[in-house]
Amino acid sequence: MTELKAGRSLVLRDVAAELSSDEGRDMFHAIGIDAIVCCPLIKDGRLAAMMAVHQDQARDWAPHEVDLIKEVVDRCWAHVERIGAEARLRASEERLRLAVDNAEVGFWDVDLTGDKLIWAARTRALFGIAPDTPVTLKDFYDGLHPDDLQMTAAAFDAARDPARRALYDVEYRTVGREDGVVRWVAAKGRGIFDEDGRCVRVAGTVLEITARREAQDALSELNATLEARVESAVREREEAQEALRHSQKMEAMGQLTGGVAHDFNNLLTPIVGSLDMLQRKGIGNEREQRLIAGAAQSAERAKTLVQRLLAFARRQPLQPVPVNIATLVEGMGSLVASTTGPQIRVVLDAPTDLPPAKADPNQLEMAILNLAVNARDAMPDGGTLRVTASAETIGEAHRSGLPNGPYVRLSVADTGAGMDAETLTRAVEPFFSTKGIGKGTGLGLSMVHGLASQLGGALVIQSRPGVGTNVELWLPQSAGTADTGPTPEPAATMKTSGTALLVDDEPLVRMSTAEMLSDLGYEVIEADSGEEAMRIMAHGRQFDLLVTDHLMPGMVGTDLIKQVRALQPGTPALLVSGYAENAGLDPTLPRLTKPFRIGELAACLRQITA
Incomplete structure (x- = not known):
């Protein structure tokens, strides 16, 4: 065993004569061995295996027989190791193939001596070529994007140049020969040189990086336009803020204008009504009539001005x-x-x-x-x-x-x-x-x-x-049918009889309206609020017509009309307002807009009492 561990062959011509009992003689006899030649295999300084030739009787091994056995053993071990190496190589290649396939990496190998180009299927795919199609170096250059051809060729020349022996590390675009698709590719490789310094081949890998390059391009564009977009966003925000300020200003002016116009209408109502009545009755001499006409004309201009204010405030009736x-x-x-x-x-x-x-x-x-x-x-x-x-x-x-x-x-x-x-x-x-x-x-x-x-x-x-x-x-656009007839003029002044309950919180307005109602033949009961009007009804006063302002402290005109009609159903009612406040109003209620003349009042009364 010592000889074997030392790497020397063991030659036994007669086991019984050369071995004692404790050296394994009985074991050899048990398996029918009386002569044997053992050749060891030493790996990394250790006995890895043995190969033996034996015979069941004592034998004088000739030197050439021992040499033959050793040669056979050496050849057998060489064959076994080659088979093992090939198996390990196949396993390694399979592992590499799986890794490459999963990583989507392609191999390439340019044999400069034989002028051959070796491409894996993945590499062909990056150039839009079918897996089994033969390729040449010309196919490589033809598949490059025109804008990247010169740069890529220069990098390849540098890699195979014996003086430079540069690392082939380049990113370029390919244009698929069969599918026309443009792809970004990252390629790396090195030249392989012989003892004389000649480049015999250049080999390396390729990886598609289309998604990465598109993301980089998008990021570059984003960075390049960031300042402009920030300026645009700031400008849009300033414009929006200015539009908001303008809208708020217009709304505030509208609210103010509407309130002022309402007060002006209350002031104009007794003026317009009184001047109209004075003109109708022909009071005064010619000079006084001219003064009244001038005042009436100015009042009409003021009325038009207030209508425009209400129109701007979006509160015109x-x-x-x-x-x-x-x-x-x-x-x-x-x-x-x-x-x-x-x-x-x-x-x-x-x-x-x-x-x-x-x-x-x-x-x-x-x-x-x-x-x-x-x-x-x-x-x-x-x-x-x-x-x-x-x-x-x-x-x-x-x-x-x-x-x-x-x-x-x-x-x-x-x-x-x-x-x-x-x-x-x-x-x-x-x-x-x-x-x-x-x-x-x-x-x-x-x-x-x-x-x-x-x-x-x-x-x-x-x-x-x-x-x-x-x-x-x-x-x-309106879904209704347009009326092509002429616009009717205000109804003429009429004479009637009956009692009218007049409700208005403005004394001058109430006074001029009462004069108009009296001139039309009504006996007038006056009230300065909705609450007073209800107290008048509670005391049993009878009336045939209700004329009420809308916006008053306490009870508004629409609520007053509802309560009056609840106690006295069917009572004709006319709602008078300085401007249109449509929220909560019954659209069927007849309305008269301040300021008004007696003819306009008469026309409204004719409609509700007919």
């Missing part, structure tokens, strides 16, 4: 009905032409098949007239005023800011001086005017803006200095 815009525009042609003068050419374009629009015809006529006057003032040397109408359907992100749906667009465009950006942003502010002191109230566009908003539409102004202005009034 509207009577929206289906309106035939074509008929309305056509009917205003002569009035617009006479208002603008002979130097301005007026063009009307409103198709007769337009759908009806939801609007108050009287207020809409006033709006068109206001826009025509503005256009005239913008064209002192003459020009063209074009009034057009069309049916439109609004989609997403429309310039009007209105919800999607069908609308009628009414446009009043001029070829005048136009407005700069600063003027345009303030155009609809009340009392803002560029016409100079005493030449305009600054309420024309404000009134149109308020009218459009109150009707559920919008006002859009487009203007350029030196080019002109186009004002668009967008009105919702």
Whole structure:
């Protein structure tokens, strides 16, 4: 055993004569061995295995027999080790293949001596070539993106240059030969040189990096445009804040204007009513009549001013009905032409098949007239005023800011001086005017803006200095049928009899209204509040008609009418208001807007008492 561990062969010619009992003689005899030659295999300094030739009787082994046995043993061990190495190599290659397949890495090998190109299936796929298709170095160069060809070729030349022997490390794009797909590829490799320094081959790996490069490009673009996008976001935020401030300012001005207009209407009601009655009765001499007429004219101008304030505040009492815009525009042609003068050419374009629009015809006529006057003032040397109408359907992100749906667009465009950006942003502010002191109230566009908003539409102004202005009034289409008949005049003064309960918290308003009712033949019972009116009823006073203000301290007019009719069903009632407060109002209640004349009061009473 010592000989074997030392790597020397064991030769026994006669086991019985050469071995003692404790050296294994009995073991050899038990298995029928009387002569043996053992050749050891030493690995890493240790006895790894043995191969033996034996015989069942003593034998004198000749030297050439021992040498033959040793040669056979050496060849056998060499074969066994080669088979093992091949098995291990196959296992290693399989593990490598699995790792490469899972990592989606492709191999490549350029045999420069034999001018051959060896590509794995994955490598072919990166060039858009089928797995079994033969490839050459020309296929490699033909598959490169034109913008990356020169750079990639230079890197390959550097890798096979004996003087440089550079690492082939490059990223390039391929254009698939069969599928035309552009892919980004990362390739790495090295040249292999012989003893003479010649490059015999260049081999390496390729990996698709399309997703990574796209992400890098997106990040680069993001970084490159970050500053611009931040500036844009800041600008949009400032614009939004400015729009919010403007909206809040307009809302605050609207609330203030509406309240002031309501108070003005209460002041104008006794003035307009009293002057109207004085004119109807012909009181005073000719000079006094002229003074009364002048005062009445001023009161009417003040009434119009208050109506414009209410229009801006979106609190004017509207009577929206289906309106035939074509008929309305056509009917205003002569009035617009006479208002603008002979130097301005007026063009009307409103198709007769337009759908009806939801609007108050009287207020809409006033709006068109206001826009025509503005256009005239913008064209002192003459020009063209074009009034057009069309049916439109609004989609997403429309310039009007209105919800999607069908609308009628009414446009009043001029070829005048136009407005700069600063003027345009303030155009609809009340009392803002560029016409100079005493030449305009600054309420024309404000009134149109308020009218459009109150009707559920919008006002859009487009203007350029030196080019002109186009004002668009967008009105919702109406499902009803437009009334093409003439607008009725206020009913004439009538004489009747009966008792009217008049309720108003303003003494002057109550006084002038009582005079009108008396002049119409009514006996008048006055009350300064809804609560006092209910106390009058509780004391048994009878009346045939209820005329009440709406906005009063305590009980409002609509609640008073409900309580009166609960106690005295069917009582005719007229609601009088300084401005339209539609919230909570019964739309069937007859209403009269302050200030009013006796003829307008008579017309309303005729309707509710007929």
